[in-house]
Amino acid sequence: MDRLLPLALVFGLVLSKLALAMLAPLAIGIWHNEPEYVDFIYAFLLTQTVALLLIHIGRKRPFHLQVREMFLLTSSVWLLVWLFGALPLAFYHGISWTDACFEAMSGLTTTGSTVLQGLDDMPYTILLWRSMLQWLGGIGFIVLSVAILPFLNVGGMRLFQTESSDWSDKGNPKTKHVAANMVWLYLGLTLACTLAYKFSGMSWFHATNHAMTTLSTGGYSTSDESMAHFSHASHWVGSLFMFLGGMPFLLIIAGLRQRQISKVFNDTQVRGFIWLVVVVGTMMSLWLWLEGKFPLEAAIRISVFNIISIVTTTGFGLTDFSHWGSFTTVLFAFLMVCGACSGSTSGGVKLFRFQIAWGILQRQLNQLIHPRACYPQRYNGRIVSEDTIRSVIAFLMAFGFTIILLAACLALIGLDPVTAISGAVTAVANVGPGLGRVIGPDHNFHELPDLAKWLLSFGMLLGRLEVLTFVVLLLPRYWRYS
Numbered sequence: 336m337d338r339l340l341p342l343a344l345v346f347g348l349v350l351s352k353l354a355l356a357m358l359a360p361l362a363i364g365i366w367h368n369e370p371e372y373v374d375f376i377y378a379f380l381l382t383q384t385v386a387l388l389l390i391h392i393g394r395k396r397p398f399h400l401q402v403r404e405m406f407l408l409t410s411s412v413w414l415l416v417w418l419f420g421a422l423p424l425a426f427y428h429g430i431s432w433t434d435a436c437f438e439a440m441s442g443l444t445t446t447g448s449t450v451l452q453g454l455d456d457m458p459y460t461i462l463l464w465r466s467m468l469q470w471l472g473g474i475g476f477i478v479l480s481v482a483i484l485p486f487l488n489v490g491g492m493r494l495f496q497t498e499s500s501d502w503s504d505k506g507n508p509k510t511k512h513v514a515a516n517m518v519w520l521y522l523g524l525t526l527a528c529t530l531a532y533k534f535s536g537m538s539w540f541h542a543t544n545h546a547m548t549t550l551s552t553g554g555y556s557t558s559d560e561s562m563a564h565f566s567h568a569s570h571w572v573g574s575l576f577m578f579l580g581g582m583p584f585l586l587i588i589a590g591l592r593q594r595q596i597s598k599v600f601n602d603t604q605v606r607g608f609i610w611l612v613v614v615v616g617t618m619m620s621l622w623l624w625l626e627g628k629f630p631l632e633a634a635i636r637i638s639v640f641n642i643i644s645i646v647t648t649t650g651f652g653l654t655d656f657s658h659w660g661s662f663t664t665v666l667f668a669f670l671m672v673c674g675a676c677s678g679s680t681s682g683g684v685k686l687f688r689f690q691i692a693w694g695i696l697q698r699q700l701n702q703l704i705h706p707r708a709c710y711p712q713r714y715n716g717r718i719v720s721e722d723t724i725r726s727v728i729a730f731l732m733a734f735g736f737t738i739i740l741l742a743a744c745l746a747l748i749g750l751d752p753v754t755a756i757s758g759a760v761t762a763v764a765n766v767g768p769g770l771g772r773v774i775g776p777d778h779n780f781h782e783l784p785d786l787a788k789w790l791l792s793f794g795m796l797l798g799r800l801e802v803l804t805f806v807v808l809l810l811p812r813y814w815r816y817s
Contacts, residue, residue: 342408344393349412350386353419354379356467360423364460371460374426382419402487403813409483410805413796416471417443423464433785440792442468444799445476445680447554447650447767448774450781450788454559459540465555466544473551473580473680474521476799478514480678481585490730490801491688491723494714495585495677516588525550528576535568549573552580552680554650554767561652562640570640573651581608581647581675603715604676604687608646611686615670616642619663628659645670648682650767655777657770664770668757672734672764682765682798684734691719691727733802738763741794748786758787762794763802 357379364372421439424430430438434450441448442465454462484492525546532542541557545565548555558564562573582605590596599605619638623629629637637654644651645667657664674683694712701710712719742759746752750773757769758780768776773783780788797805807813 341393342404342411343389345408346411346415347386347389347391347393350382350389350415350419353416353471354383354386356471357382357423357464359467360460360463363463364458367459369458369460371427371458375423375460375464377426378419378422381422385419405483405487406804406807406813409479409487410800410808413443413475413800416475417796420468424461427458427461431785433788434781437780437788437792438465439468440795441767442553442555443472443475444765444795445469445472445551445553445648445682446762446765446795446798447548447648448761448769448791448795449555449779450783452559452779452781454557455564457557462544462557463540466547466553466557469551469553469555470525470547472799473553474518476680477517477521477584477678479800481517482514484801484804487804488722488726489803491691491727492677492801493726494687494691494719494723495583513585513588516592517584520584520588520591521550524576524579528572531572531576532569535572536566537569541565545569545573546576549576549649549651550580550680552577552647552649552675552682554644554652556651563653567636570636570653574640574643577643577647577649577651578612580649581643581679581681583676583678585678603690607686607690608676611646611673612639612643615646615666619666622662623659626660641667642670645766646673646681646683647675647679648764648766650761652768652776655775657775668760668770671757671760671766672738674764684731684764687714688727688731690714691724692731694719695724695728730801730803733806734763734798737794737797737802741790744790745787748784748790750783750787758783758791759794762791763798765795765798 357375361372361375361379364375417436417440420443421432421435424435424438425432430451437450440446447469451457480492481495484490485495528546528549529542532545533539537545544555544557556562556564562570582599583602586599586602586605590599600609616639619642620635623634623638624631628634640651640653641656643649644653656667672684673689674685675681677685677687691714694714698710698712701708712724738759741763742756745755745758750758751771753771754769754773757771758774761767761769761774768774772778774780780791783791
C-alpha cells in the first residue's frame, strides 16, 4: 500500500486542474445571471479541497512509476475525474445523481450519449460544462494513447511507441515536449473550428461549444436537434473537423515540425481512414440519391457527415439513418465499432487493428498454401512483432466479449434486443447514438432504467480505457504482487 500512496499526488494535481476548469462555467453563469453558478461554487470548493488533501498526502513521498502503478493510475484518474466532474450536474435541480454520472461519463469518454432533454432552454453553465468535459476527455485520451498505452503494450499500441512513451527515464524531456505540442495543436484546431462555426452562422456560444465537442469527437450539442438545428454550412465544417479529430495527432505534429505534411498521408492507417470515408461516402451518397431519399447535394452532405460522425465515434445527430433502409443500417452498425486512427480522439476498435487482422488472415492463407515458407507481417514498412499480434488479438477478443456480456446484462433487466445490443456497442465503442426506437439517433437514453445507465457508464469507461487497461485490475494476481 505504501507504494500506492505517491499516486495521491497525481490524483490531487488532476483534480486541482478539474476544479480550475469549473471556473469557466461559473463565470458564464455570473455573466448571464444564472443561479446555477452557485452549484459550480460548491463543486469547485469540494473538488479543490479533496485535491489539496491528496497533494498533501502524496507530495512528501518518493515518486516512481512502474507498470503495475501505471495501470492503477490510469484507471483511477478517469474514475476520479468522472465522479467529481459529475458534481456540477448533480447539484443542478433537474438532474439525478444517476443521470449526472451517466452524462459525465459519456462526456469524459467522448461517447456523446445523453440523458438530458430540453437542451435548447438549458442554462449556459450546464451546456458549457458538458462540452468542456468532452474537450478535456479528448485531450486526455490523446495523451493516454500516445504516452501510456504503448508503454503498457495494451491492444497492440506498442506498434506506435516513441520516445514520449518511454516512462523508464524520469528525466526524459521529450515526454513533456510532445505533450505540450499536442495541447497546442488541440487548442489551435479548436480555435479554428470555433471561427469556422461562427462564420457558418452559429453564435459565439454555440460555436465554442460545438468546436470543443467536434475536435474531441464527442458529439454533445446545445440543441435537442443536434446539428440538424444549424445551417448546411456548419455540417461541412463539422465533417472537416471531425475528420481531423480522427487523425493521429502525433503524426500531424511530426509533419508540421518537419514541414512535410505529405508524410501524414503516407501512413498506412491514415490512407485507410481516407479510403474508408471516400468509398463508403460515395456508396452511401449514390444509394440515397438513387433511392430518391434526398437530392444529390443533400445526399452527399448528409452521407459524408453521418459517416464521419459514426466512424470517428463523434455521434452528432443529423438525420435518423435507421430510416434509410436495411443496407445503411447494417453498414452503420459496422462503422460504429470501426473507429478512426490510433492517437486520435476517436473511440472504437481503431483502423490499425483491422489492418493488422487483415494481414494476419493473408499470412495464414499463404501459410496454408506453403506451410514451410516464412511470411513476416509488415505495417508501415516495419515488421510487426508476434508480441504485437498477440496483443491485438487479445484486445479484439476482450472488446467483443465485453460487448456480448454488456448486451446480455442489458437484456436481463428488460431491454429489447435491438436496444440492448446497439446500446452495448455504442457504449463500448464510445459512439453515442444507438439503434431502434428507444436510443436511436432521434432519441436519447433518458427512458432507460437507472441500472441500465450504470451498466452503460461502466461500458463507456471500459471502451475508453481500451478494455484491458481496466480489466487487468480485476485479476487477483495484480493485487497479490502489488
